Amino acid sequence: MTEILCRTKDLKITFPHRLGDFTAVHGFDMEVRRGEIVGLIGESGAGKSTIGNAIMGLLSHPGKVSGGRIDLEGENLIDLSDAAMARLRGRRIGMIFQDPMTSLNPLMTVGDQLAESIALLRDLPMSEARKMAADRLDGVGIPDAASRMGQYPHEFSGGMRQRVVIALAMAGDPDLLIADEPTTALDVSVQKQVLDLIRSICVERSLGVILVTHDMGVIAETADRVYVMRHGKLVETGPTAQVIHTPTEQYTQDLIAAIPSIERREDRFRNPAQKTGEIDQWLLQGHKDESSGDYVTASALTKDFATRKKSFWGKAGTFRAVDIPGLSIKRGEVLGLVGESGSGKSTLGRMMTGLVLPTSGNVRYDDHGPLADVRSRARRKALRRDVQVVFQDPYSSLNGRMRVDHILAEPIRFHGLAARSDIPRLVGALLERVGLPAAAGRKFPHQFSGGQRQRICIARALSVRPRFLLCDEPTSALDVSIQADMLALLMELRRSLGLTMLFVSHDLAVVRQVSDRVAVMKQGKIVECREAEALYDSPENDYTRMLLATAPRATGH
Known part of the structure; x- marks a missing residue:
């Protein structure tokens, strides 16, 4: 042995x-x-x-x-x-x-950091350490290691x-x-x-x-x-x-x-137990009977970022992070958006919600028209009510100096959605709606676990009675059991409140459980967009097949 x-x-x-x-x-x-x-x-x-x-x-x-x-x-x-x-x-x-x-x-450059460590640990002169550092970078798969030492x-x-x-x-x-x-x-x-x-x-x-x-x-x-x-x-x-x-x-x-399966959909996520309460009546106020057409549509959308100049006299170039001819999300639909880091999925999501301005093209909401035309204060305020975001890191999304009840009350007051005397009751009901006790409102964000903080972020997004949620990697840092609870909560809220969602994630198993359709991004372009089950069972694009083949599975070697 x-x-x-x-x-x-x-x-x-x-x-x-x-x-x-x-x-x-x-x-x-x-x-x-x-x-x-x-x-x-x-x-x-x-x-x-x-x-x-x-x-x-x-x-x-x-x-x-x-x-x-x-x-x-x-x-x-x-x-x-x-x-x-x-x-x-x-x-x-x-x-x-x-x-x-x-x-x-x-x-410090990567080469200097590695060479310094090698010189210290092996008692070598820096000239030898730098040669060994380049070999070590090459050994761990860094392409063109010698030239990247200076980056x-x-x-x-x-x-x-x-x-x-x-x-x-x-x-x-x-x-x-x-x-x-x-x-x-x-x-x-x-x-x-x-x-x-x-x-x-x-x-x-x-x-x-x-x-x-x-x-x-x-x-x-x-x-x-x-x-x-x-x-x-x-x-x-x-x-x-x-x-x-x-x-x-x-x-x-x-x-x-609790691990979501990449092989099949599971009813615990797709058909969670319906949990409606008195707060749902308030959340649904102002929501009219709506058609089943597209709620948000992107057309000829691009986003360019400036790149560093190669020399003092040189010109800065541009990098095209997103370039899509079109994308739409139907009312009440969950569209999953997947791809590797740097594929442009978060940038696309933020353009779809107006957080990032496109270089060219247009995003149109059925209730508000093109985002580029939403200029008046009243129209911007109405759009911000209808379109909300749940970010990846709940801790940095919350004001650590404010109590949770104040964090949730602020948007209700700002948009004038309830009488001042009713706000404390509504805040407690919102917390209970996302699985937290009403008394949690008296605490500060640092007094909660990561999963509880993400529930608070969802409650804050719901507090303005939205119709569209961008969920940007909302479960990536959560434990598997907490992740499962969070997915079930989002899907139950979607069914109860008729929410439309764009769910951005690199976790293919999670995306399969929550999405009606899935769009796959590579280098700023959408290479495949189909019904979720069809895409997972028979992917048409080589890149999609590669992503599915490399996804880890809890089935052993």
Whole structure:
């Protein structure tokens, strides 16, 4: 049997607090062997990232290991001094962090950052380190690595930045690699490339890898064994295929059951239980019986962005981010919009709602006419009521200095939708409509989980009685069970209130569950737009087929 590289035994991690110690990890046992990838999975707050940070000696203050052992080839890391741990980081243990943009110094070129790390970890002169840095960038799949050494992180795509972070983590040839949510914000094709790269490095260099994630599809495609965590405790462990196909614990079964399928539509999303209340009567006020025609139509739509000048005297060029001849969304329809990062889908969505002005072309709403003609204050105000957005990051979408009840009351007051005395009651009813208690209005955004904050964002969008919602990656950062709840909520609201939606996402399984039609974007153009079931079952475009083929599936290797 392959030797055990890293082992945690009865690991306990606590965070002291004035009201009493909080135990984040309770007696956790794990083994990692050379040449294998061990998956560590669980919902937010399960303690999985805390374990990775503890192994690296990077627990945030005042967190501490209060019991148990962390052994690296028989040496207890807990007994080491800070200086000894600093010597291990990079040389024996490497880490890939979740957000590559915050892991890289924006003021240094990629080549300088990598060369500096190699020179420090290997005690080499910078000239040799730079040569090795170029080889390492080439080894992780950066095209034309030598010339891209002089570029800055913002000049790389998300997938390329993650490859740079992997090269940095491997700069000292560590024995153990910890990958903390390395694919969360990546589209399916780039995600597959990054996971394939991690697996190939693991096999070629006989590394031990701990893959921390909340995505069961990523675990199924990549990990050899899996540890399932909940509330800081180990729930279930075993070979990946065994845990996924024949889970023994109810929590694991529920976690797997919550994963949306890319193979078929599921009734729990398409036909959720109808939940109407008194607030729905208020939300539907002013909504007339409407035709079944197109609600919003885009015609000959383009968007150009200026590019950097190649020299001081040169002229700035333009980059065409969106170029579509036409696109329409019917009343009451959910149109899914998918594509890789940089395909233009978010830009198109924002042009459709008037948040971004097109370079040419037109967007027309049935109730308001062309957006370019909506100039008067009254018409703009009416349009803003009817068209609302649910953004990807709920935390940055909410004012952290305002209580939730004030956040929801503000748009009601601004649009004059209710008497001042009725607003507190309506705010409480809106919160209950999206699955939160009315008392939640007295709290601030930071006092909620990510899923709860997204519910607050949905309540805020509903507060002006809209007819159209742009949902821009609304579930990408959520755990699978919370994601399932969020999708069911959106679909139930769509049915109850007759909402029209544009649902932008890179998660193909999610899009299949919620969409009536799906449009696929590549390099600013729509390459295929059809009924959802027909597109998924028999895609006509090669690019669509590639996206579907590379999407992770929770079915094992």
